[in-house]
Amino acid sequence: MFTRRHLLRTAAAGSVMTASAALLPAWARSANAGNTGIFESRGTAFDLTIGHSAVNIAGHTGHAITLNGTLPGPLIRFREGEKVTLKVNNTLDEDTSIHWHGLLVPFHMDGVPGISFPGIKPKSSFTYEFAVPQSGTYWYHSHSGLQEQQGHYAPLIIDPADADPVQADREYVLVLSDWSFEHPHKVYARLKKDAAVYNFQQRTVGDFVRDARDNGLGPTLSDRASWGAMRMSPTDISDVTAAAYTYLINGHATEDNWTAIFNSGERIRLRIINASAMTIFNFRIPGLPMTVVAADGLHVQPVETDEFQIGVAETYDVLVTPTRARAFALVAESMERSGQVVATLAPETGLVATAPLLREPPVLTHRDMGMDMSSMDHGSMAGMDHGSMAGMDHGSMTISDPVAQTHDHRMGVGVDNVAMVRVSRIDEPGLGLESVPHRALSYSQLRSLVSNPDTRAPGREMEIHLTGNMERYMWSFDGVKLSEITSPIIFHEGERLRVTLVNDTMMTHPIHLHGMFFDLVVDNTDHKPRKHTVIVKPAERLSFDVTADHVGDWAFHCHLLFHMHAGMMQVVSVLPRGASDIADTGHTADAPAPAQPSEERAQPYVQVDKQHEGHRR
Amino acid sequence: MNRTHYLAAFLVLSLGMAGYAKAQDAPIPGSQAEAYWDKDAFKASQDALKEEHGGGSTLFLLADRFEYQTNEGLPALFLGGQGWWGTDENRLWIKSEIDYDLDAGRFEDAEIQTLWSRPIARYFDVQAGLRHDFKPGPSRTYAVLGVQGLAPYWFEVDGAVFLSEKGDLSGRLEAEYEFRLTQRLILQPRAELNLAAQDVPELETGAGISTAEAGLRLRYEIDRQFAPYVGVNWKTSAGETADYIRARGDDTESLSFVTGIRLWF
Numbered sequence: 001m002f003t004r005r006h007l008l009r010t011a012a013a014g015s016v017m018t019a020s021a022a023l024l025p026a027w028a029r030s031a032n033a034g035n036t037g038i039f040e041s042r043g044t045a046f047d048l049t050i051g052h053s054a055v056n057i058a059g060h061t062g063h064a065i066t067l068n069g070t071l072p073g074p075l076i077r078f079r080e081g082e083k084v085t086l087k088v089n090n091t092l093d094e095d096t097s098i099h100w101h102g103l104l105v106p107f108h109m110d111g112v113p114g115i116s117f118p119g120i121k122p123k124s125s126f127t128y129e130f131a132v133p134q135s136g137t138y139w140y141h142s143h144s145g146l147q148e149q150q151g152h153y154a155p156l157i158i159d160p161a162d163a164d165p166v167q168a169d170r171e172y173v174l175v176l177s178d179w180s181f182e183h184p185h186k187v188y189a190r191l192k193k194d195a196a197v198y199n200f201q202q203r204t205v206g207d208f209v210r211d212a213r214d215n216g217l218g219p220t221l222s223d224r225a226s227w228g229a230m231r232m233s234p235t236d237i238s239d240v241t242a243a244a245y246t247y248l249i250n251g252h253a254t255e256d257n258w259t260a261i262f263n264s265g266e267r268i269r270l271r272i273i274n275a276s277a278m279t280i281f282n283f284r285i286p287g288l289p290m291t292v293v294a295a296d297g298l299h300v301q302p303v304e305t306d307e308f309q310i311g312v313a314e315t316y317d318v319l320v321t322p323t324r325a326r327a328f329a330l331v332a333e334s335m336e337r338s339g340q341v342v343a344t345l346a347p348e349t350g351l352v353a354t355a356p357l358l359r360e361p362p363v364l365t366h367r368d369m370g371m372d373m374s375s376m377d378h379g380s381m382a383g384m385d386h387g388s389m390a391g392m393d394h395g396s397m398t399i400s401d402p403v404a405q406t407h408d409h410r411m412g413v414g415v416d417n418v419a420m421v422r423v424s425r426i427d428e429p430g431l432g433l434e435s436v437p438h439r440a441l442s443y444s445q446l447r448s449l450v451s452n453p454d455t456r457a458p459g460r461e462m463e464i465h466l467t468g469n470m471e472r473y474m475w476s477f478d479g480v481k482l483s484e485i486t487s488p489i490i491f492h493e494g495e496r497l498r499v500t501l502v503n504d505t506m507m508t509h510p511i512h513l514h515g516m517f518f519d520l521v522v523d524n525t526d527h528k529p530r531k532h533t534v535i536v537k538p539a540e541r542l543s544f545d546v547t548a549d550h551v552g553d554w555a556f557h558c559h560l561l562f563h564m565h566a567g568m569m570q571v572v573s574v575l576p577r578g579a580s581d582i583a584d585t586g587h588t589a590d591a592p593a594p595a596q597p598s599e600e601r602a603q604p605y606v607q608v609d610k611q612h613e614g615h616r617r
Numbered sequence: 618m619n620r621t622h623y624l625a626a627f628l629v630l631s632l633g634m635a636g637y638a639k640a641q642d643a644p645i646p647g648s649q650a651e652a653y654w655d656k657d658a659f660k661a662s663q664d665a666l667k668e669e670h671g672g673g674s675t676l677f678l679l680a681d682r683f684e685y686q687t688n689e690g691l692p693a694l695f696l697g698g699q700g701w702w703g704t705d706e707n708r709l710w711i712k713s714e715i716d717y718d719l720d721a722g723r724f725e726d727a728e729i730q731t732l733w734s735r736p737i738a739r740y741f742d743v744q745a746g747l748r749h750d751f752k753p754g755p756s757r758t759y760a761v762l763g764v765q766g767l768a769p770y771w772f773e774v775d776g777a778v779f780l781s782e783k784g785d786l787s788g789r790l791e792a793e794y795e796f797r798l799t800q801r802l803i804l805q806p807r808a809e810l811n812l813a814a815q816d817v818p819e820l821e822t823g824a825g826i827s828t829a830e831a832g833l834r835l836r837y838e839i840d841r842q843f844a845p846y847v848g849v850n851w852k853t854s855a856g857e858t859a860d861y862i863r864a865r866g867d868d869t870e871s872l873s874f875v876t877g878i879r880l881w882f
Binding site: 552 | 705770798
């Protein structure tokens with residue numbers, strides 16, 4: 001079996017292992033524990049046991065829920081198109097599950113209790129079986145309770161059926177994660193009682209004095225007044241920070257100095273997975289440019305950069321070619337910059353890369369609040385009435401125009417803000433990276449390596465708002481928590497839709513749609529980057545086109561675990577052809593017919609979904 | 618009934634049955650997985666899914682002011698706290714203030730409120746329930762209706778009206794603010810105003826503003842949940858309430874130094 005093979009290899013390597021390294025699967029080990037970056041061990045049958053384990057994190061013992069006893073769990077690697085069997089044995093006394101993040105599995109194998117299956121009961125086992133038509137870097141994790149925060153996550157690699165267009169001399173998997181010694185239920189409860197409980201970067205009286213000295217008393221007072229009037233904080237960036245978290249690369253904290261080795265001039269593929277519960281990272285290797293070759297598992301046209309923001313659940317594959325025999329730092333800094341984790345990329349073991357200092361924490365602006373009227377070009381608002389939308393070609397929509405609009409989603413107590421001005425921020429690299437003195441990746445730089453499989457114009461547009469109330473720690477879509485929904489979001493088999501996400505909150509949300517890749521609308525290209533998870537920045541308006549080709553019910557949620565736990569989740573029901581007239585209650589008269597192939601449609605059109613008609617501009 | 622009627626009835630019935638059958642066959646959005654698994658087990662997991670994604674309950678207990686006071690040299694212990702249990706939508710909310718005179722060895726004030734709290738606005742809850750005062754004077758029970766929340770510019774406010782079993786109406790307004798001197802050192806001014814609609818001699822309360830209180834507390838959050846503090850607290854009585862107090866020979870004003878801890882769970 002796969003695990004045993006790992007153990008044998010390690011034993012053969014005869015390396016000196018620390019107690020914690022001994023508990024790790026080969027792929028996650030440091031170079032000094034035998035990981036030289038070549039670990040192709042594919043299988044088609046896997047046994048996974050979920051149980052309680054004591055884990056060593058930065059020298060302290062914590063309690064984890066693990067896969068096969070390690071944090072992170074074992075790497076699952078198989079070949080595209082192969083049928084795999086994954087037997088999961090639950091030794092816990094609570095339900096568990098495994099969701100194959102980004103994999104196009106049949107929906108009843110997707111692993112979300114209450115949506116795709118009933119879950120895996122205590123002391124029982126469950127066998128997943130599927131073959132998927134895709135390759136790349138993915139991961140898998142629990143979709144039950146808050147187990148994901150407790151260590152129930154691991155990488156998954158699918159090798160292409162044909163030759164991989166990305167060739168490298170070595171490859172390493174970097175699983176980024178956040179570990180808390182506090183039980184996640186306690187962390188969540190604390191947020192519920194005091195949403196700023198982990199924020200130790202709040203503005204103080206001292207900051208006020210300094211700003212008044214630098215900018216004048218009047219402007220400083222007016223700035224404080226505008227934030228105060230909204231009861232919002234410009235430092236509210238990450239709900240959980242280094243005050244609770246130890247950040248990890250492959251289960252190693254900075255002090256463990258996880259090391260990857262290389263020979264000078266070698267091309268190294270790094271498969272970077274953000275398996276955090278709540279932490280969006282900025283990833284960089286100071287002094288070493290990275291060429292991004294895949295995003296969320298799928299190949300993109302190579303683009304060179306120096307830093308990128310990686311949302312929870314996103315994956316990036318990058319190539320690096322260090323030509324100097326020195327130690328490089330692999331740095332994952334949390335977005336709010338309260339902490340980071342640093343590992344080493346070096347020509348030999350025993351070196352410790354110099355960890356950079358944490359950079360100045362970013363601060364939100366009125367633009368993030370959706371209040372920045374200065375960016376409004378009133379001219380661009382002309383013709384925004386709904387009537388003029390009819391017959392409008394998507395290609396002619398300028399996505400970068402700021403859009404002011406009325407909102408009409410539920411304005412309950414769970415919605416503390418509605419961004420008045422929503423802008424496209426797809427060409428921005430993300431909070432805190434706007435002004436770094438080097439290149440930083442933005443989504444608008446990504447282009448799929450191959451052309452998009454479905455290039456039809458969307459036949460229907462749907463707008464979904466990301467909503468929340470920070471003080472109450474309530475999170476939702478369109479003001480409705482999953483616990484309150486009365487009907488899911490309906491897609492019809494075969495149709496091509498445009499989904500526009502509007503972030504009414506001041507937080508950055510990584511939004512994940514199960515079961516289908518969506519094409520990010522970066523411009524009018526047929527090489528749109530295809531993703532399963534997308535970061536939506538504060539007050540951002542972002543669109544993706546998606547083809548509803550996998551019938552079933554799919555989870556759709558914010559991948560910040562506690563936002564999802566608070567209710568920021570919905571179900572997308574892809575209904576089979578012919579089912580729409582009965583099941584799609586509420587839209588019976590106007591239910592759009594399954595989309596026709598594009599050549600049959602003379603004129604692309606926009607039809608505002610009746611269910612979301614309040615969102616029309 | 619002629620044949621046309623029968624035919625019409627038959628048609629309506631069969632169309633209805635066909636429609637019903639079709640509705641049974643059609644996939645139910647959000648429940649399509651039911652076809653693959655045991656129906657009851659799947660239904661149970663659907664319920665758990667909702668409960669775990671926005672439907673959960675939380676328990677919160679806060680001892681906002683748990684302090685030793687020296688009231689013009691006379692020592693007293695004071696506890697002012699509140700707590701709640703429930704969901705985003707419905708909470709059982711408890712508030713209590715207890716004042717124990719260490720010198721005299723007796724409770725000067727002891728009240729507890731049991732309220733049902735519901736959010737009515739983004740930052741405000743409406744609260745209704747009962748308040749029972751064990752002290753001072755003869756015990757009293759009140760019906761309570763109040764509003765608590767976060768006002769613009771970060772003022773924590775709480776206002777309530779009380780209607781006693783004797784039909785006496787009174788009210789209370791409280792406001793707090795926090796100056797963040799550092800990430801952990803916090804200066805908290807606090808003000809409280811008690812009002813009455815009529816004289817209540819048994820409780821030594823006069824109509825109008827009865828008492829006012831202002832405090833300033835400087836706390837250090839060793840942990841967000843545990844913060845020792847020092848401060849001052851000033852209390853005064855006004856109008857006829859002051860007359861009652863003067864009549865028994867006590868001061869209508871007092872300034873106390875306080876030292877205590879603020880803690881929550």
